[in-house]
Amino acid sequence: MRxxxxxxxxxxxxxxxxxxxxxxxxxxxxxxxxxxxxREGKLSGEQESFRRRNNSWYDAxxxxxxxxxxxxxxxxxxxxxxxxxxxxxxxxxxxxSGYLDILSAHGVDCRALRSADPGRVIYEDDVQIVVVxxx
Numbered sequence: 001m002r003x004x005x006x007x008x009x010x011x012x013x014x015x016x017x018x019x020x021x022x023x024x025x026x027x028x029x030x031x032x033x034x035x036x037x038x039r040e041g042k043l044s045g046e047q048e049s050f051r052r053r054n055n056s057w058y059d060a061x062x063x064x065x066x067x068x069x070x071x072x073x074x075x076x077x078x079x080x081x082x083x084x085x086x087x088x089x090x091x092x093x094x095x096x097s098g099y100l101d102i103l104s105a106h107g108v109d110c111r112a113l114r115s116a117d118p119g120r121v122i123y124e125d126d127v128q129i130v131v132v133x134x135x
Contacts, residue, residue: 012116013084013129016096019111026080030110031055034099037106047102054095061092065123065130072123078132084118089127 016030028036034051037043043051065072065083073081085093103110119131 012087013114013118014087014093015082015084015113015115015118016100016110017082017113019109024075027082029082030096030099030103031058033108033110034102037102037108042106043102047105050098050102054098057095058092062089062127063125065125065128068125069123072130078122078130080133081122081130082119082133083128083130084113084115086127086129092127 017027018029018033019027022028034043035055038048038051071077075081100110117134118129119133121129121131123130
C-alpha cells in the first residue's frame with residue numbers, strides 16, 4: 001500500500017481506495033474492493049468470515065450515509081462521491097488493516113489518502129464525511 005499525504009501540515013481526513021479508476025471512472029474504496037473479491041468468489045473461507053464479521057461490525061458502528069440521504073452516491077447529482085474517515089474515527093480506521101491484508105493477498109492495490117480538503121462536503125457525521133472530489 002502506498003501512502004500519500006496531500007497536505008502534510010494539516011492532515012485531517014483519511015480514505016483507502018484503489019489507485020485505478022473503475023468502469024465508472026471512480027476510485028473504488030477499500031470495502032468495495034474486498035466486497036468485489038467476495039462477489040467474484042475469490043475469498044478463502046477465513047477471508048470471507050473476516051469480511052462478513054467486520055462488515056456487520058462496521059454496519060453497526062456507524063451510519064451508512066445513503067440511509068440518511070438516498071441521493072448521496074447518485075452519480076448524476078454527486079459525481080464521484082466518496083466517503084472519508086475523520087481522524088477521530090480511530091476505532092473504525094484500526095479495523096481497515098484486515099481488509100488491506102486481504103487485498104494484498106490477492107494482489108489488489110490500495111492506497112491511503114490524507115487530505116484537509118478532499119472535496120465539497122455533501123454529508124457529515126461524527127466519524128466521516130462524504131465529498132464530491134475537486135475537479
